[in-house]
Amino acid sequence: MFKNTFLTILIAGGCFLASGQEAPLSTGEEGNIYQKIYNAPLVTSTKQATSFEKLRKEKPLLLGLIFTRCSGVCNPFLLQLKENLQFAANNNSVNVVVLSFDPRDSITDMNSLAQRLDLENDLQWTFAVTDSILPLIQSVGFSPVWDSAKQQYDHDAFLVGINKDGYITKKLIGVRSANDLSLLISSVNNIFSPTYRLPGTNALFSCFNYDPTTGKNTPGLGLLFIALPAVVTVLLLILLSYFNAPKVG
Amino acid sequence: MESIKSKKITAVWIITILTLFVVSIVLGILMRLNQGGVIEQTPVAFYVNMTTHGLTMIGIWFVAGMMAVNFLLQRYVKTSHTVNILALVFTVVGVLMLWTSTFIGKFHAGWTFLYPLPFKIMWAKWATPVFYLALVVLVVGWLIWCLSLIAQILKKYSISQTFAWQHFKKNPKVETPPFILISMITLVGITTCLIAAVVLVALTAAEYFSKGAFVNDALLMKNLTYFFGHTIANEMLYLGLAVIYELFSEISGRPKWKTTWYVAIAWNFTLVFILTAFFHHLYMDFVQPEGLQIVGQLASYFASLPAAGVTVFSIFIAVYRTKINWSLPNLLFFIGTAGWVIGGLGAVIDATISNNVVLHNTLWVPAHFHTYNAMGNVLFSLGFFYWFATLDTEKIYSGKGTKLILSLLLIGGIGFLLAFYIAGADSIPRRYSNYPPELAAGIPLATMGAAFATIYLIGILIFFFNISKGCLKILSSPSS
Ligand code: HEM
Numbered sequence: 001m002f003k004n005t006f007l008t009i010l011i012a013g014g015c016f017l018a019s020g021q022e023a024p025l026s027t028g029e030e031g032n033i034y035q036k037i038y039n040a041p042l043v044t045s046t047k048q049a050t051s052f053e054k055l056r057k058e059k060p061l062l063l064g065l066i067f068t069r070c071s072g073v074c075n076p077f078l079l080q081l082k083e084n085l086q087f088a089a090n091n092n093s094v095n096v097v098v099l100s101f102d103p104r105d106s107i108t109d110m111n112s113l114a115q116r117l118d119l120e121n122d123l124q125w126t127f128a129v130t131d132s133i134l135p136l137i138q139s140v141g142f143s144p145v146w147d148s149a150k151q152q153y154d155h156d157a158f159l160v161g162i163n164k165d166g167y168i169t170k171k172l173i174g175v176r177s178a179n180d181l182s183l184l185i186s187s188v189n190n191i192f193s194p195t196y197r198l199p200g201t202n203a204l205f206s207c208f209n210y211d212p213t214t215g216k217n218t219p220g221l222g223l224l225f226i227a228l229p230a231v232v233t234v235l236l237l238i239l240l241s242y243f244n245a246p247k248v249g
Numbered sequence: 250m251e252s253i254k255s256k257k258i259t260a261v262w263i264i265t266i267l268t269l270f271v272v273s274i275v276l277g278i279l280m281r282l283n284q285g286g287v288i289e290q291t292p293v294a295f296y297v298n299m300t301t302h303g304l305t306m307i308g309i310w311f312v313a314g315m316m317a318v319n320f321l322l323q324r325y326v327k328t329s330h331t332v333n334i335l336a337l338v339f340t341v342v343g344v345l346m347l348w349t350s351t352f353i354g355k356f357h358a359g360w361t362f363l364y365p366l367p368f369k370i371m372w373a374k375w376a377t378p379v380f381y382l383a384l385v386v387l388v389v390g391w392l393i394w395c396l397s398l399i400a401q402i403l404k405k406y407s408i409s410q411t412f413a414w415q416h417f418k419k420n421p422k423v424e425t426p427p428f429i430l431i432s433m434i435t436l437v438g439i440t441t442c443l444i445a446a447v448v449l450v451a452l453t454a455a456e457y458f459s460k461g462a463f464v465n466d467a468l469l470m471k472n473l474t475y476f477f478g479h480t481i482a483n484e485m486l487y488l489g490l491a492v493i494y495e496l497f498s499e500i501s502g503r504p505k506w507k508t509t510w511y512v513a514i515a516w517n518f519t520l521v522f523i524l525t526a527f528f529h530h531l532y533m534d535f536v537q538p539e540g541l542q543i544v545g546q547l548a549s550y551f552a553s554l555p556a557a558g559v560t561v562f563s564i565f566i567a568v569y570r571t572k573i574n575w576s577l578p579n580l581l582f583f584i585g586t587a588g589w590v591i592g593g594l595g596a597v598i599d600a601t602i603s604n605n606v607v608l609h610n611t612l613w614v615p616a617h618f619h620t621y622n623a624m625g626n627v628l629f630s631l632g633f634f635y636w637f638a639t640l641d642t643e644k645i646y647s648g649k650g651t652k653l654i655l656s657l658l659l660i661g662g663i664g665f666l667l668a669f670y671i672a673g674a675d676s677i678p679r680r681y682s683n684y685p686p687e688l689a690a691g692i693p694l695a696t697m698g699a700a701f702a703t704i705y706l707i708g709i710l711i712f713f714f715n716i717s718k719g720c721l722k723i724l725s726s727p728s729s
Contacts, residue, residue, distance in 0.1 A: 192535070194535050194536070196536070197467075200464075202459075202461065202462055202463055202464050203463075203464050203465075203466060204463060205452070205465070205466055205469055206466040206468075206469070207466055207468045207469050207472070207536070207537075208468070208536055217536065220466075222466045222468070222469035223469075225448055225452075225469055225473065226469070226472050226473065226476065228444070228448055229441045229442065229444035229445040229448060229476065230441055230524065232441075232444050233437060233440050233441040233444060236396065236440065237399070237408065237437065240396065240399055240400050240403050241403045241407070241408045243400075244400050244401075244403040244404045245404075
């Protein structure tokens with residue numbers, strides 16, 4: 001008990017300190033991309049000791065950070081993730097690690113969470129705890145804040161994509177759609193996903209106009225500008241030859 | 250015929266070009282020394298050197314081809330002396346403005362200044378507009394020069410004759426000299442890519458002054474950038490080839506080359522392929538339609554093949570089992586053609602989509618373009634410089650001097666290029682100011698490149714010293 005309280009204070013303090021440091025933790029989705037995840041030792045539902053390195057070498061990982069006593073986003077987040085995963089493209093190419101960032105959570109707590117979600121026998125899912133949560137959450141840019149009045153962590157729904165080499169390739173913050181999950185799965189599998197700038201009134205001469213509702217690209221005015229130099233040259237040639245009649249013929 | 254006025258301005262061009270060449274080679278050697286860890290420059294200093302080196306090199310070897318074509322064109326048509334002087338002034342002013350933006354303003358977006366990089370100010374705020382103004386000065390000066398030469402050709406030859414279309418049929422009544430055909434094809438290509446530069450600068454200025462009300466499309470800007478950059482870098486080689494067609498047989502004591510049906514067809518095709526080959530710079534841009542990627546690959550193959558095939562065939566026929574008066578200019582032409590073909594093969598390997606996935610943005614790219622520049626086009630121009638400087642005199646230096654210069658250029662050039670090729674094949678990326686431990690293989694190769702480039706530089710300095718005598722003599726001769 002004492003150990004858990006101490007760790008809670010430590011992690012909350014760590015987050016507070018980190019937020020006051022010169023190089024603050026990057027909490028947005030862009031932060032920590034292409035950095036390696038900290039290789040934390042893990043205790044999993046089978047009570048076996050393992051590590052991130054071992055797990056990610058088998059398959060790329062999706063890491064969900066939660067705590068079992070959460071009265072907020074953790075449950076809807078995991079339920080949505082479970083549902084979306086069934087519909088996401090390439091969903092079998094990844095494994096999911098659900099890791100508690102709350103030092104009070106034991107592996108028994110995590111097992112009962114897995115049971116509640118009906119995932120205790122699903123080999124794609126691993127529920128785990130670690131004794132090295134602080135360096136791990138720092139390595140992914142996750143910063144929960146302890147709210148002592150509510151006795152809850154104030155935190156985001158946070159899903160991290162880790163490829164087989166241990167690099168963070170993409171993060172999703174918030175409860176997201178199956179489409180976003182597919183993009184995350186592609187990224188951990190090192191599959192390129194095209195992105196398009198949405199049309200705006202200030203972009204007049206796009207080569208192609210992307211329609212976000214249909215997902216289709218149609219030729220735009222910009223293409224004319226690529227042909228323009230050749231057209232102007234031909235016109236100039238005609239003009240020059242017209243005004244410079246040849247002296248021999 | 251060439252007047253003394255035209256000889257004087259040509260001599261000024263040569264001295265200006267070689268001076269700028271020496272400075273640019275020094276910048277190149279500094280870059281390789283930095284990559285090799287022999288000297289330590291800040292990344293900003295490296296990229297300032299890289300931007301200045303790239304743009305100055307492209308600029309000077311473009312004008313080298315133009316001024317040689319201008320000089321030789323006077324054998325067929327009258328050219329404008331005023332426009333020639335104007336081009337020289339615009340070039341010098343443009344280069345000085347460019348160097349101000351890079352050396353003083355620290356502008357360092359690379360010679361391709363790819364959008365939106367110039368807008369991400371990491372240098373003095375004024376450096377971006379000065380850089381673009383420099384570009385405007387250069388492009389306007391060159392466009393006027395180009396159009397003036399085309400207009401002069403069209404005064405004597407009809408449009409179809411300049412493109413040698415009458416040679417598609419048997420026994421044409423009028424012969425288009427190969428020099429006119431190649432010059433015209435190249436000048437038209439240059440005009441097109443300079444107009445692409447005008448469109449590019451206009452769109453950039455529109456965004457710059459609109460304060461956010463107008464933004465450009467990155468794909469359009471990339472297409473236009475390479476339409477200009479790739480094409481001008483390519484066309485300048487063809488200016489060199491025009492000079493070879495005019496001078497190689499003459500210097501070698503062989504009959505003048507004639508335009509045949511296959512020469513005419515090859516060069517007409519070349520015009521189209523050169524103007525569409527730039528699409529190969531956009532292989533990694535997934536939004537570009539696949540059709541254009543295929544056009545890029547095919548045009549890259551075909552752009553070099555007709556002209557290269559015909560030129561190599563013509564040179565081979567000219568030298569095979571015949572007594573040739575070998576001298577420095579035709580040896581430079583001959584070796585330059587070999588460099589052009591070898592560099593061209595390296596380029597075609599890279600322009601093949603399946604290979605490009607591996608070689609994209611590695612040192613293989615500078616490897617191939619330095620081959621057909623430093624050991625191709627530069628040698629074409631040096632051949633012309635030497636021929637020009639010795640026009641009115643008996644040879645300035647003996648066979649010994651010739652051998653020394655050629656040996657230094659060959660040993661230095663080949664070693665310098667090999668360092669690029671080996672590193673490129675080993676996936677060492679281009680445009681790295683320093684190589685991290687993962688790319689340590691690039692470090693000794695960079696030092697090796699610097700050492701061999703220094704040998705090449707010594708060859709250039711000896712050559713410069715020798716021909717400057719001839720150029721100074723022309724400059725000091727009476728004007729009438
Ligand atoms: C011995 C002579 C030369 C030396 C030592 C030299 C050296 C270099 C080096 C070290 C680089 C940077 C390579 C990298 O990406 O890491 C470079 C880039 C370049 N060089 Fe040269 N070079 C020489 C001759 C030439 C010539 C003759 C031309 C053109 C006619 C040329 C045009 C360029 C261009 C266009 C770039 C690309 C710049 C950029 O990426 O923005 N160089 N050169």
